[in-house]
Amino acid sequence: MYRQAKYDEPLIFDLSKKGRRANIPPRCDFPREDIKIPESMKRTKLPELPELHEGEVMRHYVRLAQMNYCVDTGMYPLGSCTMKYNPKINETIARSEKMMYLHPNQPEESVQGILQILYELQVALGNLAGLPHTTLQTPAGASGEYCGLALIKAYHDDHENKQRDEIIAPDSSHGTNPASTVMNGMKLIEIKSNEDGRVNMDALKAAVSEKTAGLMLTNPNTLGIFEKDIIEMSQIVKEAGGLLYYDGANFNAIVGKIRPGDMGYDVLHFNLHKTFSTPHGGGGPGAASVSCNDILEPYLPVPTIDYDKDKDYYFFNHDRPKSIGKLHGYYGNVAIALRAYAYIAALGFEGLQHTAEQACLTANYAVRKLEKIDGFRLSHGPSIPRKHEGVLEATPALRNYDVSGKDIGKMILDHGMHAPTVYFPLIAHEAWMVEPTENENKDTIDKYVDAVEIEMEKARKDVEYAHHAPYNATVSRVDIGWSVKNLVVSYKILKEKLENGEYVP
Numbered sequence: 038m039y040r041q042a043k044y045d046e047p048l049i050f051d052l053s054k055k056g057r058r059a060n061i062p063p064r065c066d067f068p069r070e071d072i073k074i075p076e077s078m079k080r081t082k083l084p085e086l087p088e089l090h091e092g093e094v095m096r097h098y099v100r101l102a103q104m105n106y107c108v109d110t111g112m113y114p115l116g117s118c119t120m121k122y123n124p125k126i127n128e129t130i131a132r133s134e135k136m137m138y139l140h141p142n143q144p145e146e147s148v149q150g151i152l153q154i155l156y157e158l159q160v161a162l163g164n165l166a167g168l169p170h171t172t173l174q175t176p177a178g179a180s181g182e183y184c185g186l187a188l189i190k191a192y193h194d195d196h197e198n199k200q201r202d203e204i205i206a207p208d209s210s211h212g213t214n215p216a217s218t219v220m221n222g223m224k225l226i227e228i229k230s231n232e233d234g235r236v237n238m239d240a241l242k243a244a245v246s247e248k249t250a251g252l253m254l255t256n257p258n259t260l261g262i263f264e265k266d267i268i269e270m271s272q273i274v275k276e277a278g279g280l281l282y283y284d285g286a287n288f289n290a291i292v293g294k295i296r297p298g299d300m301g302y303d304v305l306h307f308n309l310h311k312t313f314s315t316p317h318g319g320g321g322p323g324a325a326s327v328s329c330n331d332i333l334e335p336y337l338p339v340p341t342i343d344y345d346k347d348k349d350y351y352f353f354n355h356d357r358p359k360s361i362g363k364l365h366g367y368y369g370n371v372a373i374a375l376r377a378y379a380y381i382a383a384l385g386f387e388g389l390q391h392t393a394e395q396a397c398l399t400a401n402y403a404v405r406k407l408e409k410i411d412g413f414r415l416s417h418g419p420s421i422p423r424k425h426e427g428v429l430e431a432t433p434a435l436r437n438y439d440v441s442g443k444d445i446g447k448m449i450l451d452h453g454m455h456a457p458t459v460y461f462p463l464i465a466h467e468a469w470m471v472e473p474t475e476n477e478n479k480d481t482i483d484k485y486v487d488a489v490e491i492e493m494e495k496a497r498k499d500v501e502y503a504h505h506a507p508y509n510a511t512v513s514r515v516d517i518g519w520s521v522k523n524l525v526v527s528y529k530i531l532k533e534k535l536e537n538g539e540y541v542p
């Protein structure tokens with residue numbers, strides 16, 4: 038299941054020795070009789086905590102950090118994720134005392150500064166979207182989608198069109214699109230893409246009906262290809278009475294270049310942790326903004342952040358009778374929004390446009406070099422220029438040399454490089470999805486491509502070498518199928534099961 042690491046680090050529990058201490062906390066100087074804790078909430082046994090001295094704790098975490106790969110250490114071309122460098126000035130601002138000592142329960146008049154920042158960020162993102170109303174409440178792209186589709190649903194319900202419960206999305210769409218459709222109690226109508234990776238217009242025409250709630254389109258799509266027929270698509274859906282949702286997760290390719298609102302779109306989300314350089318974290322804390330037009334505005338989540346011009350006063354508006362409700366505690370991931378604000382303010386409009394141009398340039402340079410390597414080909418519409426990312430297929434490598442896309446991804450780990458996204462989107466075979474972002478220069482991309490070339494050369498001569506790579510990574514091959522079927526996220530339970538022979542890796 039798992040080949041033992043070359044450099045392994047035990048879990049902190051395994052390093053524990055009874056009686057070791059990092060430091061001794063001061064005794065409680067509060068009269069115990071004054072602490073009224075209900076009996077039912079009192080601890081009955083000591084917590085099982087690891088016992089180590091401070092140096093050991095420090096070394097343990099520093100070693101773990103050094104084993105990690107991150108965008109601060111190297112190129113991270115994880116297609117679909119836009120793993121940008123997060124400028125450190127954003128961190129400094131987000132960690133300033135003024136920010137850290139704010140409390141979400143403070144009275145409005147004492148937090149006018151941060152409310153102004155959030156309001157101005159809403160305006161900036163709305164301007165980039167071409168849609169005037171924005172919420173920052175949603176903590177991820179997927180929840181932005183959930184929010185946007187909930188607005189569409191609320192609109193149809195409010196206009197006595199409850200039968201409109203179908204969302205149309207192309208088969209190239211991100212897995213979160215069907216998920217947010219279903220979570221909103223709607224049905225997904227998936228339409229096929231053409232051989233060039235774009236939406237098949239006949240399939241779209243056949244899919245619309247009086248049941249259509251809306252179209253959900255990602256543009257550029259997950260193949261990194263721009264949907265050039267977007268205006269015609271908008272017309273088809275609008276004529277059928279549906280609304281238009283723009284998955285703006287890939288906006289880094291077109292930020293400042295075009296505005297979905299101008300193309301007839303009613304609502305969209307941006308992943309702040311992609312286009313606007315805020316950290317992704319391991320599943321969070323991210324953030325998405327959702328922008329919409331006037332017809333969907335009444336349904337936005339509560340509270341919205343509004344501005345009273347006469348009083349020069351920013352405030353939380355809870356008085357929104359048609360709102361879909363609250364989607365996040367307080368007002369979303371405010372510190373993430375602040376980082377996005379700092380990024381936009383630092384770059385300005387022209388700077389943002391320049392990032393889009395650079396992101397497209399690096400992606401095209403990388404995929405055009407990679408497609409020349411024996412084992413790869415560019416998926417779908419090979420002559421079409423890509424936007425911010427490109428999807429290669431390792432089908433020739435598999436067919437001719439028995440080397441899979443996964444094997445190649447594993448081999449380049451030995452060069453201290455991160456693999457691209459593999460096996461997504463599903464409409465590509467042996468997919469290798471590469472997104473260098475605007476951060477990478479020619480030298481770095483050349484080095485990356487050289488590493489792939491060197492490894493492919495070895496693999497063509499010795500397939501066994503490819504099947505067992507990597508040789509120097511912390512963890513080598515993980516049996517993904519096994520771990521999905523035997524999902525145990527508690528270390529202690531897993532250890533017990535292994536010791537009792539219940540799991541045989």
Ligand SMILES: Cc1ncc(COP(=O)(O)O)c(C=O)c1O
Pocket residue numbers: 117118177178179180211213214255259284286287308323
């Ligand atoms: C096209 C697209 N839509 C939606 C999402 C979901 O965003 P998140 O991972 O923030 O939930 C992603 C994520 O990368 C994406 O690429």
